[in-house]
Amino acid sequence: MAERGASTEDRIVAEVEKQIVEAFEVFDHEDSKTVDVREIGSIIRSLGCFPTEAEVQEVLAKVEEEPLTGYVHLEKFLPMMTKVILDKRYPPIPEDVLLHAFKALDQNKCGYVTKEDLVKYLTEEGEPFTQEELEDMLSTALDPETNAVHYTDYISMLVIDETEDLPL
Known part of the structure; x- marks a missing residue:
């Protein structure tokens, strides 16, 4: 029974990650696994999350490249955004x-x-x-x-x- 629950959870995580990657790739115009920081709000909102602009800036502070380059790499964005979605942060307005x-x-x-x-x-x-x-x-x-x-x-x-x- 526990194994079955874990596999369901794994499938959900895999589906969420797939959707994040697909949304990210829409804005990755050079196919470099990076996007301009100005696109992050649009990517997050396209995934059904509705953060304020201040919350988008908090996300950027966690995922933007150091030193600040103006770009975000998928490998930093994916785990953070997966957690955001699974935790149901930034829900839509009723x-x-x-x-x-x-x-x-x-x-x-x-x-x-x-x-x-x-x-x-x-x-x-x-x-x-x-x-x-x-x-x-x-x-x-x-x-x-x-x-x-x-x-x-x-x-x-x-x-x-x-x-x-x-x-x-």
Whole structure:
């Protein structure tokens, strides 16, 4: 019985590591097993983890090459990120909290937020999005016909994606 449990755990770890490597490789443009430190937040978020920018900086402090080169090697990132995922650190924001936040932005209570308003909120309030983060979000969230984010539909997409990404 104990052996069977260990093999299940080993399979889960192997699957998590495979997903981390695949996400890392998307940003490893030179196939050198390294990525630019500016890509780490995107890699972590693509794995279903949602750290703040301060938490991304904490991760970087642990995995960036010494002396500081501006790059992160897969061999340092993989074990640290595996532990992050298995420990379920940086969980997604609950669906009801996201809905409440969008409703607060929807001053006219019409079920959507315009692109202009969303860009303003995401770049001028709280922890501002980078241009890349903003473009990534808008490419998924924005309805091209109305140029708005219909937030109940968008939140539903986020929730489905989170549960499908990882075996945990």
